[in-house]
Amino acid sequence: MEALGSSPLFAGLAREALAAVLTAAHERTVEDGETAFREGEPADSFCVVAAGRLKLTQVGPEGHEVILRFVGPGEAAAALAAFDGTTYPATAAAVGATQVLVWSRAELQALLGRHPVLALNLLRLLSERLREVQERFRELATERVARRIARALVRLVRQAGRKVEEGVLIDMPLSRQTLAEMTGATLFTVSRTLSEWEAQGIIRSGRERVVIARPHALVAIAEDLPPAGEVKSSK
Amino acid sequence: MEALGSSPLFAGLAREALAAVLTAAHERTVEDGETAFREGEPADSFCVVAAGRLKLTQVGPEGHEVILRFVGPGEAAAALAAFDGTTYPATAAAVGATQVLVWSRAELQALLGRHPVLALNLLRLLSERLREVQERFRELATERVARRIARALVRLVRQAGRKVEEGVLIDMPLSRQTLAEMTGATLFTVSRTLSEWEAQGIIRSGRERVVIARPHALVAIAEDLPPAGEVKSSK
DNA sequence: CTGCCTCTTTGCGCTGGCGCAACGACGCCG
DNA sequence: CGGCGTCGTTGCGCCAGCGCAAAGAGGCAG
Numbered sequence: 232m233e234a235l236g237s238s239p240l241f242a243g244l245a246r247e248a249l250a251a252v253l254t255a256a257h258e259r260t261v262e263d264g265e266t267a268f269r270e271g272e273p274a275d276s277f278c279v280v281a282a283g284r285l286k287l288t289q290v291g292p293e294g295h296e297v298i299l300r301f302v303g304p305g306e307a308a309a310a311l312a313a314f315d316g317t318t319y320p321a322t323a324a325a326v327g328a329t330q331v332l333v334w335s336r337a338e339l340q341a342l343l344g345r346h347p348v349l350a351l352n353l354l355r356l357l358s359e360r361l362r363e364v365q366e367r368f369r370e371l372a373t374e375r376v377a378r379r380i381a382r383a384l385v386r387l388v389r390q391a392g393r394k395v396e397e398g399v400l401i402d403m404p405l406s407r408q409t410l411a412e413m414t415g416a417t418l419f420t421v422s423r424t425l426s427e428w429e430a431q432g433i434i435r436s437g438r439e440r441v442v443i444a445r446p447h448a449l450v451a452i453a454e455d456l457p458p459a460g461e462v463k464s465s466k
Numbered sequence: 467m468e469a470l471g472s473s474p475l476f477a478g479l480a481r482e483a484l485a486a487v488l489t490a491a492h493e494r495t496v497e498d499g500e501t502a503f504r505e506g507e508p509a510d511s512f513c514v515v516a517a518g519r520l521k522l523t524q525v526g527p528e529g530h531e532v533i534l535r536f537v538g539p540g541e542a543a544a545a546l547a548a549f550d551g552t553t554y555p556a557t558a559a560a561v562g563a564t565q566v567l568v569w570s571r572a573e574l575q576a577l578l579g580r581h582p583v584l585a586l587n588l589l590r591l592l593s594e595r596l597r598e599v600q601e602r603f604r605e606l607a608t609e610r611v612a613r614r615i616a617r618a619l620v621r622l623v624r625q626a627g628r629k630v631e632e633g634v635l636i637d638m639p640l641s642r643q644t645l646a647e648m649t650g651a652t653l654f655t656v657s658r659t660l661s662e663w664e665a666q667g668i669i670r671s672g673r674e675r676v677v678i679a680r681p682h683a684l685v686a687i688a689e690d691l692p693p694a695g696e697v698k699s700s701k
Numbered sequence: 702c703t704g705c706c707t708c709t710t711t712g713c714g715c716t717g718g719c720g721c722a723a724c725g726a727c728g729c730c731g
Numbered sequence: 732c733g734g735c736g737t738c739g740t741t742g743c744g745c746c747a748g749c750g751c752a753a754a755g756a757g758g759c760a761g
Binding site (some may be wrong): 455 | 588
């Protein structure tokens with residue numbers, strides 16, 4: 232809860248304004264695997280994750296599932312739903328038991344009127360989201376699978392990386408299937424690619440668990456710096 | 467110019483407020499093929515198209531180009547740049563001579579403070595953008611090329627469709643290459659697909675010109691209603 | 702009318718990545 | 732500690748879509 236105050240979402244709010252905003256929220260716990268809201272439902276509330284993580288997904292007509300992003304503590308989900316307010320564009324499932332703060336659309340609108348800085352913060356937030364999705368869109372359209380997987384891992388490290396002795400652990404359950412849905416590939420291709428990287432010593436992986444042993448090598452694949460990864464060449 | 471007043475961007479503004487906002491803008495003409503701004507440049511202004519059209523593109527490391535969207539009269543470009551304000555995430559090239567209104571970041575910020583409803587309008591705008599990009603992202607990840615092309619055409623009809631006797635003309639120069647960059651395909655595949663549809667009487671096409679003869683057949687491909695298109699079955 | 706330039710078509714070969722099946726490994730629960 | 736359910740791996744075949752080359756087809760300028 233205290234972490235929320237320092238979230239960019241609430242930056243610039245006076246202490247008492249922040250308190251007012253937070254008390255207007257309704258708290259809720261979503262169990263592992265349960266959903267906070269579902270794609271297509273009428274969008275009537277705005278969520279911020281207090282603790283835990285949400286997985287935002289969309290499904291295609293044939294049932295193919297795609298992961299848009301993960302939402303960590305202090306981040307907002309369904310930011311858009313609250314404005315063009317028709318239906319949720321994605322489903323939000325909890326990864327592990329997750330605490331969320333919920334505001335109804337009406338409450339949110341009122342708060343936006345009362346604290347204009349909130350609107351600016353939200354604008355910035357949506358801008359960043361848009362920027363990121365556009366970039367991923369370009370990647371999906373122009374880059375090969377291996378590179379997309381590498382990028383996905385790099386992003387995950389940024390969001391949920393934890394230093395361990397073997398390297399950097401991605402601190403959440405991460406199956407091949409999940410990576411596949413993040414990158415627009417199949418779980419088979421992901422598995423093969425990770426096996427290869429493991430053979431090259433770039434990563435170590437286990438059941439729903441990935442540790443990046445040589446992050447710069449992964450970045451090299453993601454960015455296509457002179458492709459190969461070498462053990463101790465500098466630069 | 468008069469059209470701008472009714473743009474959703476400026477909805478809810480009093481007449482004199484609207485006038486104030488518009489006079490704060492700097493007007494500019496961008497010639498066909500010239501750019502209003504380029505990807506990677508420091509983002510210092512916010513644009514609204516008054517007349518003509520902008521094409522927003524991104525390029526990948528290998529030079530592969532991707533078209534994010536077209537921006538028509540009354541629509542905003544670089545909405546995000548004005549907030550997280552680092553660099554433009556895309557290049558905006560004019561399609562035909564195009565008039566744009568430009569506000570500097572500072573001006574925009576000032577206007578947002580003075581007319582809070584503007585901020586809400588922008589939030590709604592960004593929300594819709596985000597929703598659309600996310601949907602296209604899912605399509606790119608899960609659907610075949612033919613369907614993506616069909617969807618692109620359907621969207622273009624909505625944005626620039628004009629009724630002509632043969633059907634609905636997409637009223638802008640539209641090459642195979644352009645369609646390819648919109649759908650993450652190659653110009654060859656697009657050409658082949660369109661040829662096939664032309665043989666089936668769904669479209670008629672020429673040099674940089676596409677007319678949709680049987681729109682519902684195209685929609686059937688885009689949504690995957692029982693696939694085939696038939697000439698006069700209802701429903 | 703002629704030439705040129707750009708856009709389009711089509712054939713052909715190739716391959717990245719999918720799709721499935723079978724098997725193997727891990728972890729949990731009783 | 733044995734069974735089972737989930738997740739991961741790997742071999743094999745296949746095909747959608749790419750990549751290129753070569754040949755049309757408009758359109759525009761002079």
